[in-house]
Amino acid sequence: MDNQAWHQRFVLQSLWTKQLRNYLLNQINLDSNSKILEVGSGTGALLSENLAISQHVFGIDFDHARNIYAKTLVFDLNLSTADAYQLPFPNNSFDFCFCHYLLLWLKHPTDALKEMRRVTRQGGFVIAFAEPDYDARIDYPEIFKEIGTKQNKSLKEQGIQLNTGRRLKELFLAAGFTSLTMGMLSGEWKIPNQQTFDLEWEIISYDLSKTLSQEAISTLEHQAHLAYGQGTALTFIPTFYAIAEVM
Ligand SMILES: C[S@@+](CC[C@H](N)C(=O)[O-])C[C@H]1O[C@@H](n2cnc3c(N)ncnc32)[C@H](O)[C@@H]1O
Numbered sequence: 001m002d003n004q005a006w007h008q009r010f011v012l013q014s015l016w017t018k019q020l021r022n023y024l025l026n027q028i029n030l031d032s033n034s035k036i037l038e039v040g041s042g043t044g045a046l047l048s049e050n051l052a053i054s055q056h057v058f059g060i061d062f063d064h065a066r067n068i069y070a071k072t073l074v075f076d077l078n079l080s081t082a083d084a085y086q087l088p089f090p091n092n093s094f095d096f097c098f099c100h101y102l103l104l105w106l107k108h109p110t111d112a113l114k115e116m117r118r119v120t121r122q123g124g125f126v127i128a129f130a131e132p133d134y135d136a137r138i139d140y141p142e143i144f145k146e147i148g149t150k151q152n153k154s155l156k157e158q159g160i161q162l163n164t165g166r167r168l169k170e171l172f173l174a175a176g177f178t179s180l181t182m183g184m185l186s187g188e189w190k191i192p193n194q195q196t197f198d199l200e201w202e203i204i205s206y207d208l209s210k211t212l213s214q215e216a217i218s219t220l221e222h223q224a225h226l227a228y229g230q231g232t233a234l235t236f237i238p239t240f241y242a243i244a245e246v247m
Contacts, residue, residue, distance in 0.1 A: 133165025
């Protein structure tokens with residue numbers, strides 16, 4: 001997948017969590033002087049909404065090509081190519097530091113959270129907006145269960161920690177946060193349309209391509225499409241958030 005396709009994927013994921021982000025942002029008084037950092041900012045799908053709050057918006061990602069792509073979309077972003085384990089900022093630099101679908105990719109998520117705490121000032125906030133728990137997924141009917149099992153296998157092979165969601169509070173506590181709330185993104189399932197199916201299937205087929213042939217993927221897609229068309233299909237991946245004040 002090229003960066004444009006990744007961006008589409010990240011924008012889709014950002015739509016799933018938009019209401020939740022608004023709810024959490026309302027709890028932390030940011031203003032036009034607030035310094036904001038996203039760790040693992042990818043193609044910048046979330047960063048531009050923060051520019052509406054403040055001009056002081058920063059992102060880091062260790063994928064340099066993604067940073068360059070993000071800059072072509074929104075020129076005003078302050079982006080650095082850096083590792084979440086070693087943030088290139090002094091202590092207490094930010095009022096608000098967040099991540100979105102990052103920790104599940106990390107071998108040592110607690111170390112990244114420690115860094116996020118270090119660069120956030122006392123009284124500031126750290127939020128992990130969305131960390132899924134693939135091990136607790138519900139897929140219905142049977143064909144979706146089969147696809148879900150295969151997708152999990154593939155994600156695991158890509159290095160994802162499948163149960164990050166349920167461990168989020170544990171990870172924040174281990175990183176030294178003491179004032180902490182963990183919660184879950186709620187779900188809503190409409191009668192699906194073709195566009196939603198296509199977008200979601202693009203993600204699934206990318207994940208499956210790590211472990212299945214194109215032919216096997218096409219067969220599954222066809223079966224999934226039939227079930228999806230009946231309007232009964234359901235995929236639920238519990239996705240958790242954590243919000244912590246730096247004490
Ligand atoms: C699933 S993407 C999410 C991107 C963005 N947060 C969003 O939601 O649109 C995760 C991002 O984290 C980045 N990433 C993974 N491990 C990282 C690390 N150790 N340091 C910095 N970035 C990392 C990846 O390059 C990728 O762009």
